[in-house]
Amino acid sequence: MRNDRLVVVGASLAGLRAVEAARKSGYAGPITLIGNEPHLPYDRPPLSKAFLDAGADVDGAPVHPTFRDEATLRDELDVDLRLGAPATALAPAGAERQVVLRGGDAVPYTRLIIATGGDARMLPGGDELAGVHLLRTLDDAIAVRAALDAGARTVVVGAGFIGSEVASAARKRGLSCTVLEALPVPLVRSVGEATGKVAAELHRKYGTDLRCGVGVTALEGSSRVEKVVLDDGTVIEADLVVVGIGVRPATGWLQGSGIALHERDGGILCDETLATSLPGVYAAGDVAHFPNLLFGGQMMRVEQWTNAAEQGALAARNALDPENAKPSAAVPYFWSDWYESRIQFVGIPQSEEIRVVSEELGEEKFLALYRRGDQLGGVLTVDRQSQIMKYKRLIAQQASWAEGLAFAGVTS
Amino acid sequence: MKIVVDYVKCTGLGMCEAEAPDLFEVQDDGSLLVLNECPGADQLAAAQAAVDSCPTEALTLVED
Numbered sequence A: 001m002r003n004d005r006l007v008v009v010g011a012s013l014a015g016l017r018a019v020e021a022a023r024k025s026g027y028a029g030p031i032t033l034i035g036n037e038p039h040l041p042y043d044r045p046p047l048s049k050a051f052l053d054a055g056a057d058v059d060g061a062p063v064h065p066t067f068r069d070e071a072t073l074r075d076e077l078d079v080d081l082r083l084g085a086p087a088t089a090l091a092p093a094g095a096e097r098q099v100v101l102r103g104g105d106a107v108p109y110t111r112l113i114i115a116t117g118g119d120a121r122m123l124p125g126g127d128e129l130a131g132v133h134l135l136r137t138l139d140d141a142i143a144v145r146a147a148l149d150a151g152a153r154t155v156v157v158g159a160g161f162i163g164s165e166v167a168s169a170a171r172k173r174g175l176s177c178t179v180l181e182a183l184p185v186p187l188v189r190s191v192g193e194a195t196g197k198v199a200a201e202l203h204r205k206y207g208t209d210l211r212c213g214v215g216v217t218a219l220e221g222s223s224r225v226e227k228v229v230l231d232d233g234t235v236i237e238a239d240l241v242v243v244g245i246g247v248r249p250a251t252g253w254l255q256g257s258g259i260a261l262h263e264r265d266g267g268i269l270c271d272e273t274l275a276t277s278l279p280g281v282y283a284a285g286d287v288a289h290f291p292n293l294l295f296g297g298q299m300m301r302v303e304q305w306t307n308a309a310e311q312g313a314l315a316a317r318n319a320l321d322p323e324n325a326k327p328s329a330a331v332p333y334f335w336s337d338w339y340e341s342r343i344q345f346v347g348i349p350q351s352e353e354i355r356v357v358s359e360e361l362g363e364e365k366f367l368a369l370y371r372r373g374d375q376l377g378g379v380l381t382v383d384r385q386s387q388i389m390k391y392k393r394l395i396a397q398q399a400s401w402a403e404g405l406a407f408a409g410v411t412s
Numbered sequence B: 001m002k003i004v005v006d007y008v009k010c011t012g013l014g015m016c017e018a019e020a021p022d023l024f025e026v027q028d029d030g031s032l033l034v035l036n037e038c039p040g041a042d043q044l045a046a047a048q049a050a051v052d053s054c055p056t057e058a059l060t061l062v063e064d
């Protein structure tokens, strides 16, 4: 096609993988990669892990987890790179296919991949005080790291995975750290009560002051944050507050495009091949809802690294060759590093039963199996790195609950 | 072809084992054991999938 152009909006993991997969599949036409951030695509998981460690630096500057240098992107992958240039609008179906950038530039496309991920949610008032940070971007991580370097008394709001990794980093440096969680047990919604309790134990073991069932009523300070006020009247002094209360899909710019969005969170609705409701437009990664055929076509939006990497590549291949489009049907997998431990989860946590097998076997290292109907739906492990991928395979093979239990060494 | 592991980058996340269980196995301490450094012709596709899936880009396949 003469005016063929593949446009990718979102220059992070899923967006980069889309570009690389397009080239790998032999597509030689023009590619434009549009990114809101000024940075080259970089890797996020290290930002709440090694990047925050004391002395994790080269020549005084922390190692930036950049995926590819500019020459590779521009020359080798032959990408028209537009960084620091947020997309502000997408033309609706029927109109000329184009993405509009801030400043008014319009980029025409024949096929479009949307990989805009999500924005971390802030507490009300948090934007006005210095010392209150999110942890989603490289700039966030640089600020959090600088505060830790300065010896900040740290308060983390939200005992989710990222908040808990920040707490680990603060405690590793010997700094005092309080984690505030609105729910009675951390992570109950994402991985269930038993697992949440284990998470709570890990915090306590390493000297993090975890307070559950509390809400934050105010962040106080003159220009910098000084105090966090809780709904039970408690006041905690703080130099650094890291807010980890979740992510909202970054789809505000799609208003007026007519693209179908999820009614609850505004994520993009896709079919199993990641095609959206607009012709030629696909979505991938943290921003995308899709029916996972491995789990009975259940709609899911997955905020995990391997999902974003796999979907970015798949969306590009499907967009370029829709007749041979393949479904996104992988077993979700994520990891999180807390203190000296690695937590790993494969599958999906929505379940009818959770068996804490390690307890039944009298073993110290945590192992829980999640039942979905009569199938093994998910597995969570702590420091069982030799086992987790074997469970991932079992779930991929749609193993029965009994098979899962037998593999774990217990009976139903 | 030969599998080369950068053990500085590898943190044992295990995607390679998920892709190619006959070639890789993560140990309980998180270290990676390569079960077969020189995959046979029938294992090359799996080896390449393992290389491509590594979140820390610790694996490469080189001519031997």
Ligand SMILES: Cc1cc2nc3c(=O)[nH]c(=O)nc-3n(C[C@H](O)[C@H](O)[C@H](O)COP(=O)(O)OP(=O)(O)OC[C@H]3O[C@@H](n4cnc5c(N)ncnc54)[C@H](O)[C@@H]3O)c2cc1C
Binding pocket: A009, A010, A011, A012, A013, A014, A015, A034, A035, A036, A037, A043, A044, A045, A046, A047, A048, A085, A086, A087, A088, A115, A116, A117, A118, A135, A136, A137, A162, A250, A253, A284, A285, A286, A287, A302, A303, A304, A305, A306, A308, A333, A334, A335, A336, A337
């Ligand atoms: C601190 C941290 C630690 C993590 N640790 C783990 C972990 O241990 N394990 C795990 O499995 N996962 C982890 N994750 C999750 C993982 O990093 C994400 O799932 C992954 O980054 C999603 O990739 P993505 O490309 O879909 O979206 P993102 O990485 O969110 O990228 C979206 C990009 O699009 C850009 N964008 C947004 N709107 C626009 C616009 N209008 N125009 C142009 N560009 C736009 C954004 O600026 C951003 O650069 C972590 C995430 C964070 C933040």
